[in-house]
Amino acid sequence: MRRSAIVTRAIDPATLMAEVQSTEFGAISVFAGTVRDTNDGRSVTAIDYSAYTSMAESELESILAEAQDRFGVMGIVAEHRVGTLAIGDVSVAIVAAHAHRGPALDCTRFVIEEIKKRVPIWKREHYADGAREWVDPTARRVATT
């Protein structure tokens, strides 16, 4: 089975684990991204995630299809949340299940790396000092001290 979604509600990794679970699988690998309270040394209070939703949905689905093809037939579910997230909220969760642990672990890593490269989602961090900035992972980091 395979399912992916861009969602505007809370993500519950345990629900996704239950969704992929099947007696044919012996290994489940989960990755969850959460909102940290610090980034590049700045105190973060919240993050706005925005997406080019229709394309994000199709890119995410393509990534899962590629993962299934690459690591063998398996159960895989991924959700990415958009909107304003608080510290500790889950922004993304990926669950991969397989008969064996190797492909399940490889699959989860593959999916998060591909999401980071090509799913059109952006984030704007809110800082404790009131500033808000779009995050550009390709930008050179400037020392702030």
Next chain:
Amino acid sequence: MRRSAIVTRAIDPATLMAEVQSTEFGAISVFAGTVRDTNDGRSVTAIDYSAYTSMAESELESILAEAQDRFGVMGIVAEHRVGTLAIGDVSVAIVAAHAHRGPALDCTRFVIEEIKKRVPIWKREHYADGAREWVDPTARRVATT
């Protein structure tokens, strides 16, 4: 934080995730091993896990300490269940949290691989035909057809 245990009750990965979660972490990686209904082509109905418990506890704790050292300070919890497990039951769960995804993913894989190598736990499979056999991962597989 770090915690490991050999348990005789059900393992709930979601509880372990809540245990390691902290606002300083942006990535949580989970691995859960579950009892499959088939192994090497034979239909499995249950698995007895037995352990040299005192040594299994100390080996598991050593593995987590090594993982913390190798991948940087992080939250890590692992539980392995012993006793008779039914199909679909979680036999082992590892949860690693880190500021960044790379170390969290690497850590989970490292811990499950080390458990497979050196934690003194054994399993005896119950087959649909009534037979029960200890699993020896080092034995050469004999074709059964």
Next chain:
Amino acid sequence: MSTVTVQLFASYVESFGGPTLEIPLDPGSTVGDLVHSIRSLPGAYVLPESPRVAVNRRFASFDQVVDPRDEVALIPPVAGG
């Protein structure tokens, strides 16, 4: 001459001052031609050396021909996860 609508997202909305751009399009124009036109606009200083463009919700190469009815988007560096 026809035009094509280019959707903008995230920081590009602020840089270009709105959620879309209307870019003139000669018949046979490519993604590369489109990017060349966009570079002449105020705000274009934010574009990286090779901006990513999606046509009909898929990343497009610079030599792909653009039709005025295509759904075109200029994709800032992604930061999901």
Next chain:
Amino acid sequence: MSTVTVQLFASYVESFGGPTLEIPLDPGSTVGDLVHSIRSLPGAYVLPESPRVAVNRRFASFDQVVDPRDEVALIPPVAGG
């Protein structure tokens, strides 16, 4: 001559017919000597070429000296996870 108790687990309990073995121990005997003694017992055919032995709950090398009061265990190929 003293003896040391060797704990057995899983399939070895069945192979050697019980949960422990009492193995004679000369002063200065090593893990390797212990394994050599065990090899002469019925059931020892199940042992791999280099069986793993734990002394005081840690895997021990064959040249480690064994004391009669040590907690010694013969570790079958592990199959956890």
